[in-house]
Amino acid sequence: MSHDDFNFEPIRGLPEALPEGEHILWQGRPSARRLAMEALSLPWIAGYFAVLALWRVGVSSTQLPLAQAVWHAVPFLVIGALCCAVLMGLAFVQSRATVYTLTNKRVAMRIGAALTMTLNLPYTQIGTASLEARKSGTGTIAFELMGDTRLSYVMTWPHVRPWFMARTQPALRCIPNAAEVAEIFAEAAEIRTAVPQVTRGAPAAIAAE
Template identity: 60%
Template sequence: MSHDDFAVEPVKGLPELPPEGERILWQGRPSTWALAVDALNLKWVAGYFGALFLWRFISVSGTLPLDLAVAASVPFLVLGGVCCGLLLLFALLQARCTVYTITNRRVAMRIGAALTVTLNLPYTRILNADLALGKNGTGTIALELEGPVRFGYLTCWPHVRPWHFKTQPALRCIPDAERVAALLADAAEARVTQPRIERRPTPNAIAAE
């Protein structure tokens, strides 16, 4: 279900050409800002350093003039700005290097900035898809898989459902998530309910041999 992807992609987001009969229905990637806020807790980090700035300012304002109290507190804002900038840069790299693909047979996830990995998740292995929808239409679709999972949480992070012991790969922070979830549900239902035709030799053919 996973593939280390170092070669040139014949199709964007896929390690090899789709087999005959497989069609790409949708491709997308995370929103950089939404990924930074939702997966990397950007607002919490900014709030933490803002609180440190206020704490430092209040603690020294009684003994120092106003301008010196501000100057003594500003380093916390500078440090916070650097940390937030690094988080945004990481989110940008993750978003640029990620391609989520939905076909009529599977979900494929090309993820990773330093080490690129492609996860191939056939619909027959997906038990459930959970949509967490944000206010602006951006959301995350987490995929619960059947049987043991062969890849770890850290390998897939941040493209996983947070705070779950069993790794659930996720289409993280994608725009227009509700429409994408409906498309995925329709494709999965059509694939799972599709009858399988197996070729077996008839008794006459066996006797003839």
């Protein structure tokens, strides 16, 4: 029997039902393969163990025939394969636990495999958005927040723009069809920010002559 770890959600990816007038435009999650490569540095880890294996063969070949020296690389290749498998597993778990949502009013990000949380980013609090797309179609959309809004880089990683730590930029990381999603976001944000926002404040003073 299949089991949904997030069956407590009234709507997939959201902690509560949408208020009246708000509706979902798009939902998605990161590509596990791209997340492993970009966020968890899978190619660099694999390359590191490959270099170690070549170095071990080179050193051993000075004292042994090459056919025997090659076997000295096996432990490094095995350990490297195990490390890469662990990284792919972590990326798969992160991808499965993540749901990105665009509504007509906000960006919602359910993130975290061990400690799950949902970020709500109203369009009116997003200053700019940047798209980094790849030829495969996957890409990352990062959001620069306005005002004094601060997010923890560590708590929101890997769903952030890499290396922007002073002003953490939450991001829809490694999503398929990133360019199309960026268009959906841009259109929804433009419509939303064009609507006047009414805020509650102190009544204006009336001056008497």
